[in-house]
Amino acid sequence: MNELLPDLRQLRAFVAVADEGSFTLAAKKLFLTQSAISHSMRALEDSLECKLLERLGKKTTLTEEGDVFLRRCRRVLGELEMAGRELDGLKRWGQSRIRIGAPHSLCQFLxxxxxxxxxxxxxxxxxxxxxxxxxxxxDRLADHELDLVLGLKHHSGVASTSRLLFRDQMALVVPPVHPWAETGVPDKKEVENVQFIIYARASETHRLVERHFESLGVRLRAPLVLGDMEAIKEMSKIGMGVGIVAPWVAKRELDEGTLVAIPAGAEPIERDWSIYWNTDRPLSLIEETFAGISGMVGENLAKLGS
Structure with missing residues (x-):
């Protein structure tokens, strides 16, 4: 192999071509001309003395060597980006940005x-x-539009690294005049006929609740599905159904006595809250600090349900 190492412009151009599958689209992404991209790729292949790309009609694909080289390029560029961010943070004593995504409940309570x-x-x-x-x-994390995502354990196709922050349990919430409030347990004979009030159907919380009752062999009547936790609490307070929420979401109502929390059953409905970031980089000092604080605050919230 030639001792002359590729420069960063060539590496960025190569990754852009690999991602876009096209010299034209890569040029647009990098605000360069197509001829500049083509020249850069020829120089890169000459430098490495191997073929990295193959053109099949309008589509550009990676050779086996190109696939190996791409993995290394991503790692190098990721490390350089992280180094730049950390140095910038040191120079400006923590002046930086951090872009965080979280579900509405965490935005409100955590x-x-x-x-x-x-x-x-x-x-x-x-x-x-x-x-x-x-x-x-x-999805926004995968597109590098967010730095961190806080959310429930998620089985998406997005490549990411995660760390468990805290674990909580869901509870049934009813008004103090409800029969279950006095006994402190749900009546198994009535469960199948109860109107439960559950959070948004597309949410991981909704899926966890459904799986919980399925595991108990309970066939629920169609639940009332709402996309707002405040609405779930209000509907539960006036007896429109039995809400299923985490106790920390209903702390004010539980303290005031307008709602009573009871266990969902012998087997709890547990949720794992994690923090996610892209696999191509480690967490910076700022992000590590944010994750640590989030974990401590989350554990304190979860104790409300224990």
Whole structure:
């Protein structure tokens, strides 16, 4: 192999061609001309003394050597990007940005406390928060539009690294006049006929609740599905059904006595909350700090249901 190493422009151009499958689209992505991309790829292949790309009509694909080289390129570029971010943070004493995605419930009940503690550590950092369901947030993470995603354990096709933050349990919430509030347990004979109120159908929480009752062999009547936790609590308070929420979501109502939480059954409905980031880089100091604070605050919230 030639001792002359590829330069960063060639590596970025190669990754762009591999991602886009086209010299034309890669050129548009990098704001270069197609001839500049072609020249760069010829120079790169000459430097490495092997063929990296094959053109099949309008489509450009990787050779076996190109596939191996691409994995190394991603790692190198990822490390360089992370190094630049960390050096920039050191130079400006924590002045940076952090883009976070989280479901609405965490945005309302967890992140305010997390952000208050985080600002004490990095007062010049500028966090931005995007609320949404975990699936759509993971897609934005894959597109590098978010740095971190907080959400339930998720089985998506998005390649990511994750770390468990905390684990909580769902509970049934009813008004104090409800018969189950007095006994403290759900009546097994009535469960199949009860109108349960469950969070959004497309959510991981909804799927967990369904799997829980299926595992018990219970065939539920069609639940009332709402996309807002506040609405679930209000409907439960007026007796429109039995809400299924985490106790930390209903802390105010439980403290006031307008709702009573009872276990969902002998087997709890447990949820794992994790933090996700792209596999092509490690967490920075700022992100590690944010993850640590989120875990501590989340564990305190989860204790409300234990």
């Amino acid at each position: 992140l305010p406390t997390v952000l208050r503690e985080f600002r004490d550590c990095f007062p010049r950092c500028e966090p931005s928060i995007e609320a949404g369901d975990t699936g759509s947030l993971m």
